[in-house]
Amino acid sequence: xxxxxxxxxxxxxxxxxxxxxxxxxxxxxxxxxxxxxxxxxxxxxxxxxxxxxxxxxxxxxxxxxxxxxxxxxxxxxxxxxxxxxxxxxxxxxxxxxxxxxxxxxxxx
Amino acid sequence: xxxxxxxxxxxxxxxxxxxxxxxxxxxxxxxxxxxxxxxxxxxxxxxxxxxxxxxxxxxxxxxxxxxxxxxxxxxxxxxxxxxxxxxxxxxxxxxxxxxxxxxxxxxxxxxxxxxxxxxxxxxxxxxxxxxxxxxxxxxxxxxxxxxxxxxxxxxxxxxxxxxxxxxxxxxxxxxxxxxxxxxxxxxxxxxxxxxxxxxxxxxxxxxxxxxxxxxxxxxxxxxxxxxxxxxxxxxxxxxxxxxxxxxxxxxxxxxxxxxxxxxxxxxxxxxxxxxxxxxxxxxxxxxxxxxxxxxxxxxxxxxxxxxxxxxxxxxxxxxxxxxxxxxxxxxxxxxxxxxxxxxxxxxxxxxxxxxxxxxxxxxxxxxxxxxxxxxxxxxxxxxxxxxxxxxxxxxxxxxxxxxxxxxxxxxxxxxxxxxxxxxxxxxx
Numbered sequence: 001x002x003x004x005x006x007x008x009x010x011x012x013x014x015x016x017x018x019x020x021x022x023x024x025x026x027x028x029x030x031x032x033x034x035x036x037x038x039x040x041x042x043x044x045x046x047x048x049x050x051x052x053x054x055x056x057x058x059x060x061x062x063x064x065x066x067x068x069x070x071x072x073x074x075x076x077x078x079x080x081x082x083x084x085x086x087x088x089x090x091x092x093x094x095x096x097x098x099x100x101x102x103x104x105x106x107x108x
Numbered sequence: 109x110x111x112x113x114x115x116x117x118x119x120x121x122x123x124x125x126x127x128x129x130x131x132x133x134x135x136x137x138x139x140x141x142x143x144x145x146x147x148x149x150x151x152x153x154x155x156x157x158x159x160x161x162x163x164x165x166x167x168x169x170x171x172x173x174x175x176x177x178x179x180x181x182x183x184x185x186x187x188x189x190x191x192x193x194x195x196x197x198x199x200x201x202x203x204x205x206x207x208x209x210x211x212x213x214x215x216x217x218x219x220x221x222x223x224x225x226x227x228x229x230x231x232x233x234x235x236x237x238x239x240x241x242x243x244x245x246x247x248x249x250x251x252x253x254x255x256x257x258x259x260x261x262x263x264x265x266x267x268x269x270x271x272x273x274x275x276x277x278x279x280x281x282x283x284x285x286x287x288x289x290x291x292x293x294x295x296x297x298x299x300x301x302x303x304x305x306x307x308x309x310x311x312x313x314x315x316x317x318x319x320x321x322x323x324x325x326x327x328x329x330x331x332x333x334x335x336x337x338x339x340x341x342x343x344x345x346x347x348x349x350x351x352x353x354x355x356x357x358x359x360x361x362x363x364x365x366x367x368x369x370x371x372x373x374x375x376x377x378x379x380x381x382x383x384x385x386x387x388x389x390x391x392x393x394x395x396x397x398x399x400x401x402x403x404x405x406x407x408x409x410x411x412x413x414x415x416x417x418x419x420x421x422x423x424x425x426x427x428x429x430x431x432x433x434x435x436x437x438x439x440x441x442x443x444x445x446x447x448x449x450x451x452x453x454x455x456x457x458x459x460x461x462x463x464x465x466x467x468x469x470x471x472x473x474x475x476x477x478x479x480x481x482x483x484x485x486x487x488x489x490x491x492x493x494x495x496x497x498x499x500x501x502x503x504x505x506x507x508x509x510x511x512x513x514x515x516x517x518x519x520x521x522x523x524x525x526x527x528x529x530x531x532x533x534x535x536x
Contacts, residue, residue, distance in 0.1 A: 001198065005171055005368065009315070012309060013315050014311045014315065015112075015170050016308065016310070017307065026257075029280060031389045032361050032364075032376040032378075032394075032397070049387070050386045098326075099171055099322070099368075
């Protein structure tokens with residue numbers, strides 16, 4: 001969530017979550033299951049407890065359309081957001097990495 | 109109030125169903141800073157109407173480390189005094205972004221209702237579909253009704269509906285730091301729950317300066333004493349309950365942080381599923397998120413297994429009753445079996461010895477600090493919106509640094525003298 005806030009700050013110069021291109025999905029709260037999702041130019045990167053997955057954006061849309069029950073309500077707007085630019089205007093690199101309080105994000 | 113704020117206070121009268129809003133006056137912020145400073149001022153303003161005040165700290169929901177805290181301020185049915193209960197996890201964040209920095213709920217509704225607060229709008233709705241349901245079913249119903257699984261919910265269960273002294277306002281499905289019986293106040297007002305969601309934008313006076321300072325503070329706290337520790341079980345260990353780690357570990361699935369908090373103070377246990385499972389469980393409700401150290405310790409002291417203790421914590425959260433009270437009164441009555449303890453929820457009565465004596469919920473451990481130092485640190489946390497447990501764990505988040513951050517964020521010129529005065533005011 002701090003990563004979302006940091007990304008939102010990069011976009012809006014204020015604190016907001018809606019414009020972030022990285023998102024923590026928290027919809028399966030009772031199951032203790034969550035993932036981090038990142039929107040790239042052509043892909044969606046999904047980091048789940050069981051591993052990393054990269055999907056083409058079109059394929060994600062088709063799947064979400066086929067089974068809405070699997071998608072969080074806030075997952076859909078991610079497709080409408082700006083893709084990650086790795087905070088290209090910042091010398092120290094992506095803000096999400098710098099602000100993750102539990103060091104859960106890394107960049108290859 | 110231009111910065112770090114959505115600039116609105118909602119005044120909700122349940123007796124008349126009238127909702128008004130007013131601006132968050134900059135002079136009020138200059139004098140009271142935020143959080144408990146302002147919830148207390150609002151409480152006093154409306155005290156003849158028995159208000160419940162929801163609020164967030166000045167830094168809540170920002171990049172300031174551990175800026176997770178929201179709060180409920182009201183008169184405790186247990187102590188007869190005004191107290192503050194912490195709203196952690198993502199509840200404080202969602203309240204801040206709902207479009208209102210503060211919400212005053214006054215009067216009593218003639219029929220069960222719930223509040224839906226979102227994007228600067230507050231509505232009172234009929235709660236006939238959820239009155240009578242437990243906390244879990246109520247949260248599920250509201251999220252399904254609104255079609256959004258990220259809605260944050262402050263709800264009461266049957267304990268609150270029946271106006272038990274030990275009724276707790278729960279957060280989504282989990283226990284909260286409400287050890288003041290605020291769930292009873294919800295029940296008396298026929299207020300089943302408050303649902304929150306928001307997409308607001310908080311502007312910052314010196315945005316780059318604020319973010320730079322947040323980053324420096326985060327680096328400092330990450331090097332703190334807790335760096336190699338995680339989970340709720342480390343907290344009892346730190347207060348001398350060392351055997352809890354072995355007792356609980358076989359059930360632990362994952363540790364969870366509250367919003368932007370570097371230390372995960374919550375632990376999820378799997379009770380009906382293999383705790384080692386990485387994939388999404390096929391079971392709908394496989395476990396429980398432990399958020400309350402003293403509830404867990406209370407059941408452990410009854411001699412229960414970790415599985416039985418955690419299952420009872422889950423039942424307490426569904427019923428919306430304070431597990432600490434259940435455990436303490438269960439011990440006094442000689443109850444040792446989970447079934448008989450669960451049966452005691454309905455009509456639970458008695459006098460608690462382990463009850464908060466100050467303004468701030470005893471949910472947060474003292475970690476050996478003298479009472480006056482603990483109270484001051486809690487006051488600082490509740491004014492700025494810092495997670496109360498993390499505030500004690502991280503001296504790096506000093507009063508000076510938080511004031512500096514508040515000034516970068518708002519441009520208002522807070523000083524340590526102002527902070528001293530606010531703390532004195534709320535401690536009267």
